[in-house]
Amino acid sequence: MIKKSNNPEQISFFDNFFTCNRNLDPNNRWIILSKLIPWDEIEEKYSKLFSDVGAPGKAIRVAVGSLIIKERMGLTDDETRDQITENPYLQYFLGYDQYTTKPPYDQSSLTHFRKRFTAGIMNEINEMICSSEKAKVLNKSESKDGGDDDDNLKHPGSRGEKSDSKQTNEENEGTLILDATCVPADIHYPTDITLLNDARELTEEIIDTLFEPFVGQQKKPRDYRKRARKQFLSYIKKRKHSHKDIRKALRQQLGYVGRNLKTIIQLGTQWDLTLLSREQYKKLLVIQELYRQQRYMYVNKTHNVEDRIVSIHQPHIRPIVRGKANAEVEFGAKISIGVINGLTYLDILSFDNYNESKLLEQAVMEYRRRFGHYPETILADQIYRNRDNRRFCKSNGIRLNGPKLGRPVLNLSEGEQAENHIDEGKRNQVEGKFGEAKRKYGLNRILTRLPETSGCIIAVNCIVMNLEHLLRKFIFSIFNVRFILKKIYFEYFIFGAEYEKLIIQ
Numbered sequence: 073m074i075k076k077s078n079n080p081e082q083i084s085f086f087d088n089f090f091t092c093n094r095n096l097d098p099n100n101r102w103i104i105l106s107k108l109i110p111w112d113e114i115e116e117k118y119s120k121l122f123s124d125v126g127a128p129g130k131a132i133r134v135a136v137g138s139l140i141i142k143e144r145m146g147l148t149d150d151e152t153r154d155q156i157t158e159n160p161y162l163q164y165f166l167g168y169d170q171y172t173t174k175p176p177y178d179q180s181s182l183t184h185f186r187k188r189f190t191a192g193i194m195n196e197i198n199e200m201i202c203s204s205e206k207a208k209v210l211n212k213s214e215s216k217d218g219g220d221d222d223d224n225l226k227h228p229g230s231r232g233e234k235s236d237s238k239q240t241n242e243e244n245e246g247t248l249i250l251d252a253t254c255v256p257a258d259i260h261y262p263t264d265i266t267l268l269n270d271a272r273e274l275t276e277e278i279i280d281t282l283f284e285p286f287v288g289q290q291k292k293p294r295d296y297r298k299r300a301r302k303q304f305l306s307y308i309k310k311r312k313h314s315h316k317d318i319r320k321a322l323r324q325q326l327g328y329v330g331r332n333l334k335t336i337i338q339l340g341t342q343w344d345l346t347l348l349s350r351e352q353y354k355k356l357l358v359i360q361e362l363y364r365q366q367r368y369m370y371v372n373k374t375h376n377v378e379d380r381i382v383s384i385h386q387p388h389i390r391p392i393v394r395g396k397a398n399a400e401v402e403f404g405a406k407i408s409i410g411v412i413n414g415l416t417y418l419d420i421l422s423f424d425n426y427n428e429s430k431l432l433e434q435a436v437m438e439y440r441r442r443f444g445h446y447p448e449t450i451l452a453d454q455i456y457r458n459r460d461n462r463r464f465c466k467s468n469g470i471r472l473n474g475p476k477l478g479r480p481v482l483n484l485s486e487g488e489q490a491e492n493h494i495d496e497g498k499r500n501q502v503e504g505k506f507g508e509a510k511r512k513y514g515l516n517r518i519l520t521r522l523p524e525t526s527g528c529i530i531a532v533n534c535i536v537m538n539l540e541h542l543l544r545k546f547i548f549s550i551f552n553v554r555f556i557l558k559k560i561y562f563e564y565f566i567f568g569a570e571y572e573k574l575i576i577q
Contacts, residue, residue: 101543102161108542110200111167117200118193130177133167135185136197141165142182143513143529144536149182186520191527195418198535199442201542202415244469248439248447249411250456251502252420252428254392255530257404258519262382264366265318268325269304270384271359272297275332278352282339285347293335300328322370329363358387379424388423388523404518407530410435411502414541417442418534421527432461436470446470451499473499508540509533 115132142152156162160171307321365377408420449471457474465472473495510516520526
């Protein structure tokens, strides 16, 4: 059963908060951020995910807000809980109406929050935040024009709705900036030898578990674990490895892992595999597939195999060939984002490698779903500027940045050079978003292990970047208004009554 917030206004939180007669600062960043998120709309939409029977669960605002706090501050799960317990501003952000020193939830609750709110749900929440902000801008502009049509009050980012009746017939509008990157996972750099050594050690633990009922009744099957360990250490201690050394070490470790798998099958016929824990059984299935792949590559003398496993603990991770200077191959999820008016939208998230140039049309259709029309300009990397994408953009009246296909033109006009220079400067905005997410937040290394929790973390980081962008805009607008007021006061102080007549006119 879902538990909703009792007092959305939270007026009592400001009254008698401290015993020393001090109140919360209404200009605090967390209080401002809480007003930028449409909490009522989020609770109304996702309360259906929870049952109406059973013990009451945590409020949706507490769950989503805790994930935002964790990623924005770069904390662990335990530290996030402690910070919320100690900080009254964080409790206000989570919807509390009174300060409490009681921890908001158990230390393992954040894991359940990440499983409950998948990447798809967090993407929808991200669009709610972005669309509500755009609706405010549209309403302000329409109030100046005197328009009060009910259709104009709809959120343009909501699914299945257009921004207004005029925009559906208008020409293309706006700029879409596209790019893709890899989000590295928290695994050591995988090699065939180390993977097989890990598989051998795990199979030895499984053999010990399965043989436990037969201790003292029969002789334990041989596994040669000491010899295998000694051979592995002698290999990794060498600074350089020849091709012959690598083949020899692979043959040895493959032999030990294959022998252990046969022993496990033999023990499984004598005793049920229910002796294994759920985690051990999952790893056993992964090791069997890993052994098949490694044996195939060893026999065929190749390094390529379909759906190659690079981590036993995270078998969903695939190698992503990027060709970057610091790392030619990265291991983690690959994401494609679109930046529109400074806001980040997560379009694609996949643990399998893909060619992002084939998904430009999908990104454009997502743009049309959000805003009701095609973009006027697309700023993308060179990989997106192929013939199919150029043909698609030309047929829909979209300008794609970059030079034309064919031989490079040596003597470009000054206008074309200036246009290309401006486009590249604007396109750097998406690179800045990647740098912000990886350097300031947690996308440089995803510490979660499950694919659904990793996807949730990636989507939450997009929400955090958008909230930071909106917070900067809000603070800048406050300083801008104060500057204008000071300027008016200064001019009035100098010019006096003449300036007052000018204002009245």
